[in-house]
Amino acid sequence: MPQIEQKVEKKKIPLNFRIIRWLFPKVEKISLSLSGKMFVYFFFKVFRLPINSRDKALLDQAKQQTLKINGYDIQVYVWGEGKPILLVHGWMGKVSQFSKFIEKFTQEGYACISFDLVGHGKSEGNRTHLLEASELILEIQKQFGDFEMVVGHSLGGVASLLALTKRKFSKKLMMIASPAIANEILDGFCRNVNASNKNYPYFLSWVQNQLGRDFYSFEAKQLVEKIEGVDLLLAYDTDDDQVSEENPKVMKQSYPSAKVIYTSGLGHNKIVRDESVVSAAYDHLTKSENSTAPIEKKVAAI
Template sequence: MSKKTKSDNQSLQIPKPILITAKFLQAISPKLATQFAAKLFTTPIKHKIPKREFQMDKQSIQHDVLIPSIDKTIKTYQYGNSPKKILLVHGWSGRGTQLVKIADELIENGFSIISFDAPAHGKSKGNSSIMTEFIASILVLEKQYGPFEFAVGHSLGGMAIINAIKQNLNVKKAVIIGSGDLIQDIISDFIRNLGLKPQIGDRMREHFEKKFGEPMNNYSTSVVSKNIETPVFIIHDNDDHDVNVKCAHNIHSHLKNSKLMITNNLGHRKILGNEKVINEISNFIRS
């Protein structure tokens, strides 16, 4: 049986008061329980920036950029000064400096980095966000800072990149690390971790579909991948306890031009700083 890393355990812990509140609301009103779950689902946790990211934070040029379609402002990071630019996209509850080890390697290879704090993440203002806002941010940054040679995304950031490519983000290649796949699975896992009945998950999905006017499954990575011609490097760890490795295999099976790398004992976040993984990303981009 695989051993969970400390970061995996932390990411799966939900405070007891939240679990108690969720079950209480479910008992008295499925509607209130759905609203509560939906709010939690769209509320990221802002973590304190770790020391390993200080250099990128200090040396990057930072700007506030308005994303008109969602009327939100995000913090952007320009790291390095090469005209050949690579877009980095963090995952849920991440920040623009989170992929710093990958960024440093790419700068050594003659590129510069554009990254950002998604709405309600890092230094960006707000309390809520959702993947469609990640996608909207990517597309605005392409117009403002692009063109980008390549794009690299972690977790939800990987999902957002694939969706952005579908919406005409133009990159030569993409790398997705620990990416999620089916929206319904993500919702079901979230509801199960809250200790709620599956019916609340169905109600929450319907809530978002009514809000956005389209099926949530339209944003599932494997569904979007069917129409993607861009070469994609998929990296995932067997011991990822946040996003099951089956997501990587399913995405790989639906893409027309993809490469798959499966690692072990790196979990969902440690993988971002692994030397072998970073070297393979560099090789893929250079090839």
């Protein structure tokens, strides 16, 4: 498959993360119970990204409305008219990351719908999790009906998959740079905050007690086995420092009909804006379209 060589994105570590990284090892030495609580708190804590001028320009082009979901005001955006596509951003992501998708699909006569996850963008809250994200998707679907395709980046892809295990509202799903292996997620978080796996028992117990499910049951490689008749496209970058190349492999093993595309040099986030990825998404959609109602009838109240 063709691969695109570009410079891998460089990341700056925010001050708050530097403080957390300094603090974690010290707290672990004092009390694993306390560090376990810290682990849970920061695992679900969202550090809201600012809305810059480029983001604002894109968002201002959309029809906007606020929906009250699970007690939070959730900001929803709609670009264009026609058959609907749902775009779901990832953890500490932005709706504006889908700018190339929005440009392409609206030009082709589709409506693009997206929303800010809890604690992101203009939506309320400051902590969230995968289960809550999937619940938002299901509520958005109640508002707009079925979608021609759902596109999710990173956690947004897994949340979309989880939602589809509960209700089949689209026959096509594209997951971009989505983690599929629970241990990789935990290990990656440990590296980010400079914590150790000594905190895992507390964390896993908390998830079971508070969310009512085993943490590993949220693995994409397990969830994908629970969907049927969904045309799945996976996109991964070989230079992603957050999601290893093992992830598309296990997804393909769990769902053999899935199609996989690779890019190089884009990393975890820039892949969403890559034109070849957008083109692959459009080809995936138009290969054999579903028959859902045009969106102009569903957003008349916006």
